[in-house]
Amino acid sequence: MSAEITESELRERVRTLLSEIHPDDPSVDSITFRGAQYDHGLAWVHFPEGLGGLGLSRADQAIVADELGSNAKNITNDLAVNAIGIGMGAPTVLTYGTPDMHERFLRPIFTGEEIWCQMFSEPGAGSDVAGLSSRAVRDGDDWIINGQKVWTSLAHHSTYGMLLVRTDPSLPKHDGMSYFVLDMKAPGVDVRPLHQITGEAEFNEVFFNDVRIPHSMMLGHEGQGWRVAITTLMNERVALAGNSSRRGQGDIAKLVETWQTRRHDYGSSASEVAQRALAQDKVLQTYIEAEMLRITHERAKASMTQGVPGPEGSVGKLMSAELNKKIYEVAMDLLGNDALTYEPGYELRRPGDHAMEGDSTLKHAFLRMRAQSIEGGTSEIMRNILAERVLGLPGDVRNDKDVPWVEIPRSG
Amino acid sequence: MDLSFTEEHQQLRELVRRFLDECSDEQAVRAQMDTEEGFDRSVWTRMAEELGLLGLMVPEEQGGTGLGAVELAIVMEEMGRSLLCAPYFSTVVLGGNTLLESGDEALCQEILPKMAQGELFLTLAVEEENGGHDLSDIHCSAEKQGDSFVLNGVKTPVLDGALADVLLVAARTEQGLSLFRVDANAEGMTRKPLPPLDTTRKLARIEFQSTPAELIGREGSAEAVLEHVLDLAAVALSAESTGGAQACLDMAVQYAKERLQFGRPIGSFQAIKHKCADMLVQVESARSASYSAAFSAVQDAAELSVTAAMAKSKSSEAYFFVAAENIQVHGGIGFTWEHPAHLYFKRAKSSEVLLGEPAFHRQKLAALIDL
Ligand SMILES: Cc1cc2nc3c(=O)[nH]c(=O)nc-3n(C[C@H](O)[C@H](O)[C@H](O)COP(=O)(O)OP(=O)(O)OC[C@H]3O[C@@H](n4cnc5c(N)ncnc54)[C@H](O)[C@@H]3O)c2cc1C
Numbered sequence: 084m085s086a087e088i089t090e091s092e093l094r095e096r097v098r099t100l101l102s103e104i105h106p107d108d109p110s111v112d113s114i115t116f117r118g119a120q121y122d123h124g125l126a127w128v129h130f131p132e133g134l135g136g137l138g139l140s141r142a143d144q145a146i147v148a149d150e151l152g153s154n155a156k157n158i159t160n161d162l163a164v165n166a167i168g169i170g171m172g173a174p175t176v177l178t179y180g181t182p183d184m185h186e187r188f189l190r191p192i193f194t195g196e197e198i199w200c201q202m203f204s205e206p207g208a209g210s211d212v213a214g215l216s217s218r219a220v221r222d223g224d225d226w227i228i229n230g231q232k233v234w235t236s237l238a239h240h241s242t243y244g245m246l247l248v249r250t251d252p253s254l255p256k257h258d259g260m261s262y263f264v265l266d267m268k269a270p271g272v273d274v275r276p277l278h279q280i281t282g283e284a285e286f287n288e289v290f291f292n293d294v295r296i297p298h299s300m301m302l303g304h305e306g307q308g309w310r311v312a313i314t315t316l317m318n319e320r321v322a323l324a325g326n327s328s329r330r331g332q333g334d335i336a337k338l339v340e341t342w343q344t345r346r347h348d349y350g351s352s353a354s355e356v357a358q359r360a361l362a363q364d365k366v367l368q369t370y371i372e373a374e375m376l377r378i379t380h381e382r383a384k385a386s387m388t389q390g391v392p393g394p395e396g397s398v399g400k401l402m403s404a405e406l407n408k409k410i411y412e413v414a415m416d417l418l419g420n421d422a423l424t425y426e427p428g429y430e431l432r433r434p435g436d437h438a439m440e441g442d443s444t445l446k447h448a449f450l451r452m453r454a455q456s457i458e459g460g461t462s463e464i465m466r467n468i469l470a471e472r473v474l475g476l477p478g479d480v481r482n483d484k485d486v487p488w489v490e491i492p493r494s495g
Numbered sequence: 496m497d498l499s500f501t502e503e504h505q506q507l508r509e510l511v512r513r514f515l516d517e518c519s520d521e522q523a524v525r526a527q528m529d530t531e532e533g534f535d536r537s538v539w540t541r542m543a544e545e546l547g548l549l550g551l552m553v554p555e556e557q558g559g560t561g562l563g564a565v566e567l568a569i570v571m572e573e574m575g576r577s578l579l580c581a582p583y584f585s586t587v588v589l590g591g592n593t594l595l596e597s598g599d600e601a602l603c604q605e606i607l608p609k610m611a612q613g614e615l616f617l618t619l620a621v622e623e624e625n626g627g628h629d630l631s632d633i634h635c636s637a638e639k640q641g642d643s644f645v646l647n648g649v650k651t652p653v654l655d656g657a658l659a660d661v662l663l664v665a666a667r668t669e670q671g672l673s674l675f676r677v678d679a680n681a682e683g684m685t686r687k688p689l690p691p692l693d694t695t696r697k698l699a700r701i702e703f704q705s706t707p708a709e710l711i712g713r714e715g716s717a718e719a720v721l722e723h724v725l726d727l728a729a730v731a732l733s734a735e736s737t738g739g740a741q742a743c744l745d746m747a748v749q750y751a752k753e754r755l756q757f758g759r760p761i762g763s764f765q766a767i768k769h770k771c772a773d774m775l776v777q778v779e780s781a782r783s784a785s786y787s788a789a790f791s792a793v794q795d796a797a798e799l800s801v802t803a804a805m806a807k808s809k810s811s812e813a814y815f816f817v818a819a820e821n822i823q824v825h826g827g828i829g830f831t832w833e834h835p836a837h838l839y840f841k842r843a844k845s846s847e848v849l850l851g852e853p854a855f856h857r858q859k860l861a862a863l864i865d866l
Binding site: 165168301315339343363364366367368370371372374375377378379381382385386388389394395398401402463465466469470471473474475476478480 | 496497498500540704733744751752758759762765767768769771772773775776779780783784786787805808809854857858860861865866
């Protein structure tokens with residue numbers, strides 16, 4: 084807690100908010116309530132006063148969540164409202180935006196009135212996002228954008244996009260980029276759904292055909308794009324590492340539930356008994372892994388408050404990606420022949436178009452979890468980071484250092 | 496549950512680490528592991544007198560410092576890191592905790608002060624030739640003869656069984672599972688040292704033939720005592736494993752930075768780099784497992800069986816993974832007797848099996864949380 088506001092004072096502020104406007108009141112919609120939450124400085128308590136925060140530490144947001152959760156049922160989840168905007172867009176705008184941009188963007192991001200997307204990845208630049216090719220060329224007070232992005236989650240719902248483009252191809256790759264906030268309705272922006280392994284299209288490809296963007300929409304300076312992007316990416320990993328504070332909650336609960344229903348289906352033959360024991364041990368191993376991830380998060384929180392972050396804070400993304408894949412792989416085995424069907428089918432649709440229930444939820448999650456070790460930094464990239472930044476091992480041999488971007492070999 | 500260590504915890508850790516760096520370096524470990532007794536008595540005395548480690552959990556009025564499972568975990572982690580050769584786990588963790596849990600005041604009064612002084616070695620003899628880890632696998636029998644009992648049966652493997660001055664033995668009477676005290680000079684007891692896979696930890700097979708024994712606590716009441724003692728032992732062993740695993744990771748990372756092949760450090764090859772990252776993940780998981788179990792022993796006793804089962808399963812598997820990968824990162828040198836990698840590798844496998852393999856503990860967990 085900060086020196087100025089104690090935990091009980093912070094809780095008091097949450098109750099004051101709720102006494103003025105309550106989300107469980109049927110006449111109050113999510114946008115209105117979240118707007119009030121923002122105005123009370125309870126959106127991101129670590130943001131400055133007047134911009135949705137109170138200048139406290141990031142960890143204190145948990146107190147707000149706890150107090151809201153204990154006093155109201157209709158609390159909308161940040162991830163559901165505007166995951167990318169709230170988790171990544173807002174901190175980037177706060178760090179690099181002008182005061183005008185703060186005023187203009189932060190509140191509607193938090194309320195969910197304006198959804199944001201992240202346009203970094205391209206066909207030729209994923210893990211190596213700094214190798215990207217989309218170009219911006221200056222034209223008076225505007226920039227003109229041409230190129231293509233891929234895997235852009237939520238682009239089809241978005242009002243704004245965080246756009247990373249190359250402004251000077253003659254510089255080494257990290258130096259020649261700039262970062263813009265793009266109006267997704269601008270002429271020349273073409274969003275097309277990408278069909279993914281679940282049958283849905285959460286993400287899109289986005290084409291830019293002579294899109295005009297005012298210079299005033301640049302975040303940071305020209306050529307500073309990579310630094311700005313790092314802020315976005317760091318916040319992405321925080322958001323993706325996942326976090327459940329009670330034992331057995333989250334995805335692991337699905338596996339436990341499946342086991343507790345299915346364990347009665349095994350017969351009494353020697354083979355069935357053996358199969359049951361093997362399946363049970365897999366469930367137990369996975370359960371323990373989930374618990375270790377949870378405790379590792381708890382330890383990371385404890386060392387953050389003590390001000391000495393250790394390696395426990397860095398392993399979360401890799402651990403949770405690998406765990407979540409395993410949880411549903413084991414669940415599929417438990418389903419037996421029921422795992423052979425996929426009720427939602429693979430007809431192209433947007434997430435949420437098809438209500439899912441029962442085993443379909445598991446089978447869908449089994450497919451969806453493949454993305455966890457790809458999005459937001461693949462598990463291989465996470466291992467590089469752990470080895471190099473945490474353990475201090477030497478970097479890889481590279482072909483792209485100190486070379487003008489135009490001279491680097493690339494695909495796509 | 497609050498998982499943060501205090502300033503005092505940190506000081507304890509540093510104190511023990513400094514001491515072990517001095518008294519339990521590789522040379523010391525190698526010297527001791529080749530002896531029959533397996534440890535250095537002068538180091539043991541210093542552990543008692545200078546650091547108060549032997550009376551760590553002994554109440555102050557019995558000459559100890561009255562600390563708990565968290566402090567014990569810190570000490571065990573450091574001992575695991577330096578592979579200390581000493582009968583600490585048998586005497587203090589198994590023996591000391593059994594006496595404390597037995598509720599036998601007179602016996603505690605008699606033995607614990609001496610244990611804390613370093614004058615007496617203890618061990619706990621539970622498992623038998625059938626190899627089972629469950630208390631129901633105990634068949635050793637105790638028969639009443641007049642005021643005392645006689646024991647018949649075999650206990651194996653018993654940690655530091657040949658060294659112990661006082662053995663605490665689990666055996667069955669008509670009333671059920673009970674605990675007995677057998678002194679080193681008892682008649683009808685044969686103690687045979689076993690050749691250990693992990694030579695830093697000594698083992699013995701002990702045979703009782705009408706061996707006189709003294710009942711500890713109430714007859715037929717040993718089950719609850721042993722369950723609790725074995726939970727605490729699992730927590731301590733898992734802390735030891737965490738320390739060992741960290742030492743292996745440190746060794747591998749150090750070597751990966753120094754060893755050059757193909758004109759570059761092997762740590763710049765991703766095959767090696769990613770191994771090290773996976774080792775880090777396992778070390779952090781082991782840490783989470785052993786810390787949460789140690790804190791729950793103090794803060795939430797009802798949880799202990801659950802966290803202890805998870806800790807034993809997770810930390811020992813993590814330790815083995817890291818110890819094995821450490822050999823691989825070292826290549827040929829890692830396979831030699833001269834390199835310390837095998838010492839940790841052997842300790843890791845023996846810690847995985849000792850007190851029950853990981854799958855045994857997962858079965859315990861399954862019963863506890865209905866999985
Ligand atoms: C569901 C989903 C949502 C996404 N949403 C967005 C979004 O909203 N916005 C956005 O910009 N992007 C998004 N992405 C893209 C994501 O960030 C990239 O897919 C990811 O960074 C990997 O890039 P790539 O697909 O080009 O694979 P590549 O980088 O080509 O990787 C292919 C393989 O090579 C390995 N590899 C690459 N480089 C190295 C290296 N240096 N060392 C070792 N191995 C290496 C990778 O680990 C992987 O196994 C999304 C992805 C998914 C799956």
